[in-house]
Amino acid sequence: MAGNSFGTLFRFTTFGESHGPAIGCIVDGVPPRLPLDEAFIQGFLDRRRPGQSRFVTQRQEPDAVRILSGVFEGLTTGTPVMLEIVNQDQRSRDYGEIKDRFRPGHADWTYQAKYGIRDHRGGGRSSARETASRVAAGAVARRVLETAPAPLTVRGALVQIGPHKVDRSRWDWAEVERNPFFCPDADTAALWADYLDGVRKAGSSIGAVVEVVASGVPAGWGEPIYDKLDGDLARAMMTINAVKGVEIGAGFAAAELSGEENADEMRAGPDGRPLFLSNRAGGILGGISTGQDIVVRFAVKPTSSILTPRRTIDTAGHETEIVTKGRHDPCVGIRAVPVGEAMMACVLADHFLRHRALVGAPGPVGDGSPLGDGDPVGG
Amino acid sequence: MAGNSFGTLFRFTTFGESHGPAIGCIVDGVPPRLPLDEAFIQGFLDRRRPGQSRFVTQRQEPDAVRILSGVFEGLTTGTPVMLEIVNQDQRSRDYGEIKDRFRPGHADWTYQAKYGIRDHRGGGRSSARETASRVAAGAVARRVLETAPAPLTVRGALVQIGPHKVDRSRWDWAEVERNPFFCPDADTAALWADYLDGVRKAGSSIGAVVEVVASGVPAGWGEPIYDKLDGDLARAMMTINAVKGVEIGAGFAAAELSGEENADEMRAGPDGRPLFLSNRAGGILGGISTGQDIVVRFAVKPTSSILTPRRTIDTAGHETEIVTKGRHDPCVGIRAVPVGEAMMACVLADHFLRHRALVGAPGPVGDGSPLGDGDPVGG
Amino acid sequence: MAGNSFGTLFRFTTFGESHGPAIGCIVDGVPPRLPLDEAFIQGFLDRRRPGQSRFVTQRQEPDAVRILSGVFEGLTTGTPVMLEIVNQDQRSRDYGEIKDRFRPGHADWTYQAKYGIRDHRGGGRSSARETASRVAAGAVARRVLETAPAPLTVRGALVQIGPHKVDRSRWDWAEVERNPFFCPDADTAALWADYLDGVRKAGSSIGAVVEVVASGVPAGWGEPIYDKLDGDLARAMMTINAVKGVEIGAGFAAAELSGEENADEMRAGPDGRPLFLSNRAGGILGGISTGQDIVVRFAVKPTSSILTPRRTIDTAGHETEIVTKGRHDPCVGIRAVPVGEAMMACVLADHFLRHRALVGAPGPVGDGSPLGDGDPVGG
């Protein structure tokens, strides 16, 4: 089975190479009569767009999205939503030298080994440019989530660059939008700016950790056993370029906790629902949302495109070295923040629809009159 | 879409509750003419079986598997393989007190919230007993992997219990089978025995970390973008009961590495293939196997079934306390080792078949004569 | 991808060979809190059961179904429902002679060609015995359909045996249960009895046509473009053993109709919905239900198990002849009626859930109180 689709009910399929004519996706399973236009999607793409600060790649791409189907007079129609982003700044001359050499840490060798052919221009399909399509799909997912029974937010932040973790006692979501790192603390952001300038000037790169939090997710989403909400989130995040680890709630720290420390106790909350006294579970138990915040973190490795010569082989099997010039991110974890948010939104939209299929729930709108007001009939 | 299946080409679907009449799975997509019998599968089930040491639950279950279909005269036929394990030791009296109270850290509340009904006996469907079906499926997956182009091994070990990590300098795979912890170092195993006796006697529990390694996987398996090998492994492990984090290769440590440290350099190896000088990637680049060892680690939280009273609510929404008696694992991470191995084997079997579909590769056997010797014809 | 599953949201996976220990299925995606017990399912199995008249095979099988999971205290729990039917009357001695010869019209040769191995006993997996699992799944599907917004019936009848078509002017659904042919007209049934006695005594067999009708299906079910309701029904019926053609509404007769004759005109009906003046469409337009009766017919070929010697080859490729003794149906179309009904019910249950996922709709029950009354919460 081909591997370029994500999701079951809310499902998107992406296409496109870094230096081909265009990238984009078809989003299938979008409920009808949701408001959707290009400006809404563009807002999310702009957060991920390259060239916005000195800490990310200087490739110039407007990443202008165009809706080619599935929307009529400003509303989704229930048919597939096609989103296309034309590639502008291809500058393929930068990539000539990687045509015949495998860059360490990149997918050059594995694509060659798997397919016996490789679009070497900018990494081709394996380029992180593909994540723009995810962000576009994520915007549509947010429209779907707006029809959930209660308000729901999905937000991400960078919480670690190299050895420098964010000071959680100073966490401020509003700050995330004010600095070029999606950092929830201004002081940490200042520290990171200095640190990353050093990395950048050295032609090096550094890893990072991203945290994504969904608030307002009702209890009950997730489909045990193999489509657990945390299983789907783990897959979602691990498929983002350069991600090497994913954890939920306490995550790897749970290995050092006792049962007493780890299990979140409950008191009586509103409407007979539990009020949890902690959230080591990260909002998921048994693969199903608890009603608490869903908290996911993922580790992003440093980009392997650096200025230090590295030992490798060429396509003829001979030993050689390579230096990856071009325009690259000193910390690709930064731009992974909106991508992680998008994947979280897509996973939640999918599970919202799946849960609705299983147990039923009111749809987005409808006063019951079948004709003339856009309300579906018949079940 | 229902969530009780795993895999695409090699695909299993499990059923059964902890205290129902039986558990098991249908394994679909099994290539024909593989040797398979109950004894082979039983060997793997016995590694996961409860009651084998004082460090795991004392529930007595022979976990005897029976093949109900898909095998004829000792060989698979290409039709679905049904594996059934009858539940013996149900003792549902132990579970009466959890009927009306939600155990903290368990899925009691979330199952109730999702389905509005809950088989409370032993955790019902959310019990880790379900993982026996995974182990059975994993045995079939190993038969599939035996037909891969080169020998391939899948092995797991426990590498951390609470604060105590294994001494990697003393790693010995043979030792794994000699102690009750699947520990690759005898000294660490001795230390863990003392430590865990303390935990057990206190009626408490503790977390752990499992590592699973696949050696001999050829370069080229994995289906970018969304069915990357690491994405599927992340999902596979995260769906195991109590798992809260998954990492590949350097994992979360990659956040603190520079590009120079992280990217695995290459020298010329046999047949023009690269010889990697390190394995920070954990054997996967761009979602595709590199030919190196595939290394996955996952964190297992402590079981929430402990003897200390915990605050919770009952099904009427009233505040109360609960003590989970019964027979439980002080460190559920131990028995997660064979489960992790099984999931690795299933993921690899699936991707072996997927890669073979895409690029073609010789089948398991066959001398070309179509009839009388069991060789398929026709492409 | 393995081929033993049917459906997307309401999805069943079958296993088992004609003469293995058992057959059955796992039904996944069953909404919680539906009443379900073995007696309800058995009622449908009994309609398909062999040995009930002289016009069907005399194999003696009680086809007693057992629920192994997914039901707790008489209600479904939302977890997979496992249904098992133990094979009783295996008499594999009857099948010895077909071990080495390919029966014309059967799947003996194709299974050998595909898999290079074949369970020859009674046709193995290719036996129509597999359809008992479909009927069991269909019973569960009917429970799902009981929660649809309005009452819905699924009924089938045999409408043709050989050259003898039913007299439609005398159609009486009640009559279907009174004769051994599921014939909606007593006079036609009498004629068929005489005709089929002749076929049976000659050791021959004959084809038939089955019609299945669903009434009360609301407008709006079906997922264009590739999961159209009629596309799914066509696949569903064509996968039933011996089926060679499927048509919806006017079907093949539409080839000879003009646009004026074919398009069903509309007048104003209740609630602004259309009142159609005819039903050439068979209740489906654009792949979506119209609200009219859904009408499907399928042609069933004569069984190839006949007493006349037939030319064939053996597994060594030598020319030979074969006579298929044993206990067979002179008209397998008869027992295809409950199977066709079951497949219709499964397709509709799946599309009911799919439509509910897309646009939302009330679930089965629920007064909004989250705990203590079995009502799910959280959307």
Next chain:
Amino acid sequence: MAGNSFGTLFRFTTFGESHGPAIGCIVDGVPPRLPLDEAFIQGFLDRRRPGQSRFVTQRQEPDAVRILSGVFEGLTTGTPVMLEIVNQDQRSRDYGEIKDRFRPGHADWTYQAKYGIRDHRGGGRSSARETASRVAAGAVARRVLETAPAPLTVRGALVQIGPHKVDRSRWDWAEVERNPFFCPDADTAALWADYLDGVRKAGSSIGAVVEVVASGVPAGWGEPIYDKLDGDLARAMMTINAVKGVEIGAGFAAAELSGEENADEMRAGPDGRPLFLSNRAGGILGGISTGQDIVVRFAVKPTSSILTPRRTIDTAGHETEIVTKGRHDPCVGIRAVPVGEAMMACVLADHFLRHRALVGAPGPVGDGSPLGDGDPVGG
């Protein structure tokens, strides 16, 4: 689950409305290193293109296809192939009057009932214009089939228009390309021309039957039980606009055959394979190809766009009439021929890959040297 994808391993997803900016598809699961360019695909699109004779719609669309991804230097790369066709002749003024009225026999009412919103311009998503995407995907499928173990052809013909069936004794595949009907007999084509001129001048329309034949398909393709080759073909054809019936081999005629007449006898053929003496089975037994020609027929209803006023209701539920002006096909069955061929090719490509996954088979090319010659390694 969203319904706009077809296939499992070879899988395409279509998008686009009749009068939106573009239509097209993403084809996923395309093996690497197949030759592919726009001219090859265009050749198939031109066969389906409107405006080529007076017997089809006069809408002017060049249907020029553009490859946006998945091809590098003339070869497929194993990544998704995106095919885009920009809509040119939208003339949406023609469709103003159908905005508020439901055309009988069209999907206007059902789309409104399902989605509560409807892109009325030219039928929106329900327009047969969508089938251009299928034809484009079918061209890619043919490239896949060229790598099958033996040469394989997929050809279609129109075999009936209204009451006039083709004279099968004069069948000539070469003739199919010489007349505007895809008719395999020149005399029948002449008769149809006269007949259809009458239909066209009367502003009426008429149904038809299409036959598609695949020759050279090896024995063994098809995945019992639910993904049988005939089941997938039935679904494939039934999802084509206006199709109301599908049959394989003898089809509905099998209902009147005896077991002696129906079962295809075998003699010894080359290599121990059977030489069948007839082909009532249509090349499929037990859902698996026999090695004979695969023969599928499907009935296409007359288009409901006719000049005779028809009774209907408007979107407010009031009774009214409608005449569908605009540019329409008097016999939509004609242009369904290349669409049926494309769907056959896609089903076969999918099952080719699925069979290869299950039992293994040589890939498209490869001399075993891993690097520098485009040959994949590693399994």
